[in-house]
Amino acid sequence: MTESKVHFFSSEPVVALLGNPNCGKTALFNLLTGSRQKVANYSGVTVERKEGRLTLGSGKHIRILDLPGAYSLYPRSLDERVTCNVLLGRAEGEKRPDLVICVLSAMNLRRNLRLVLAAKRLGLPCVVVLNMLDIANRQGLKIDIAALSQELGLPVVTSVGIHANGADEIKHFLSNLDWRNLSALQTGTSDATLENVASHIAHTESDNVQVHQILKNLNLDQIIPDHFSDRLDAVLLHPFFGPLILVALLFCIFQAVFSWATLPMELIKAAIEFCGTQISQVLPDTWIRSLFINGILAGLGGVVIFLPQILILFFFILLLEESGYLPRAAYLLDRVMGSVGLSGRSFIPLLSSFACAIPGIMATRSISNSRDRLVTILIAPMMTCSARLPVYALLISAFIPERKLWAAVDLQGLVLFLLYLAGIVGAMGVAWILKHFTSEQFRMNALMMELPSYHLPRLGNLAISLWQRAEIFMRRVGGIILIMTIALWVLSSFPLPPEGATGSPIQYSFAGMLGEALAHVFSPIGFNWQISIALVPGMAAREVVVSSLATVYALSSSSADAADALIPLISSGWSLATALSLLAWFVFAPQCLSTIAAVKRETGGWKIPIIMLSYLFGLAYLASFITYRIASALGLG
């Protein structure tokens, strides 16, 4: 997840896509450029810069920039500011667009048209795209396109963001455009500046009058209610059943993560064991064989096995996003969030953090209140990200017996749910404490969140996003996890034990020495030296802890088939108190390096990442200490 800018083909014309949130702009961008990006249904998802390239019929190439969704050109949040700066040619390293495509949702003309009027004042050549026309027609809305074009004084083309050839009309229009002379599409003066408050308010009012006039002239003045969404909301947002459904939904997701993944995980395990046997037959018993089997295969295999669970979790998060339920969940949770000084708006970044904290931290850009944004960034890493899932899954499989409690609920799924809950409760607690350090005037936080119509999630979009997730995960396995695994194998294998040494070789290695030293710090919370070693490379990426444990144990055991499962090894080697303590550690665990880098980038300095790192480390140590001591006192040590 980098936000590096794309600067190829700088001589080609730049076309910017501008539109309100939820107008279908991102789906349109996918159609135009063929590049695949996440298409979601809640406000403010497009916080990253997205650029693609379109080859026109004439063979000409143009660059297409997907601007963050904005309600007006008077910026109120970080991502709206990005949009304004790009349009004014003020964004750093960014060429001012040659053409602006204003994307209108046919379902929401009133609000969308005001943005078009504001865009016209910028003095950039503009063209209007009327999107979602199919839904509008189905609901009985008839829009006279020629008349709309006349009213606006701009060309209007139509599109259907959800059809494979829904953008053909735009492509055709762009192909026939005279790119050397776009001034025909230009209406304002070209030296536009960012609007100040007074002129913005004046414009908002006059624009509103003009929009009303346009709608009246086009005979679109009536409002057609969205019965389907209203009927669904009657149940899903019911004051009593709504929250109940939300909790049940989240619970089912966590159950599915465990039960659906069993079969694919068995298959992956069998494949890894097969590879191990094959390698031992081919390679002689030297350090190379140890590197392959104890290092690479044990390390990577221990992580890859959790791919099915991660994909199942992502599948559900994406499903909620695409359907439009996500902002509703934020609506339902606003009261809870309000009690700890946040708003429902923080829920969406926090939910993304369950997949990975980095997109979550980036999504906080849509929170306009800077205090809320900071608090959300600080607590986002406490949401259990998918990198922690392998660690949880390993420990749960090793220590929590597989037992059906009642109906479809099993004990392992319940424990996983409780771990997620612990992260949430911890985060709420921290937010609640921070609330008391905030003066009254900064507590004026806004909700003002759009609840878009429900959509049937499109399987194609889900499949693409899921594939991207699998790819990112496998790239990490092939990249950072492979490097850390090999590095750990080297540290754990050298120097060689002295002649006639008893005990396993790893105890005499560099890693063994480091582990012994760290064990002094971690022994009060029940961690042995093997865990202490594994925590160090875990800073690079949390799931590395699993591969590190696999490598450390593979090297400390004398058994030949070391790529064998880690689970029986630790379940016999650790006490339950140690396992629980490690689980508690990972609820708060100090962050991976990429999260720290993301926080530094988003907050513009080292202060916040350092605060975050130290308080999370403190909390993790405290939680593990308490867990270990209580568990030991209960005789589980």
Next chain:
Amino acid sequence: MNLDQVELGSLYRVNKVNAPKGAPQIKGQLEDIGFLPGEPVTVLRKGLLGNGPYMVRVGTSTFALRKSEASMVSVD
């Protein structure tokens, strides 16, 4: 009458937005998302015990507002 005092499900028209002294920016924010004079507005739900968050349809879009935000919108 303000939006937090209206009847559930009835149609009103926005009169104007009154921002509180401490937070003048909220007026503009509400106007940007569509709370502009003359716009049709309906409160669809008021949350548990009427304390919010409110679900409000303004024009053709639906927004979640806190009770405090709803009270800034004066309607006819």
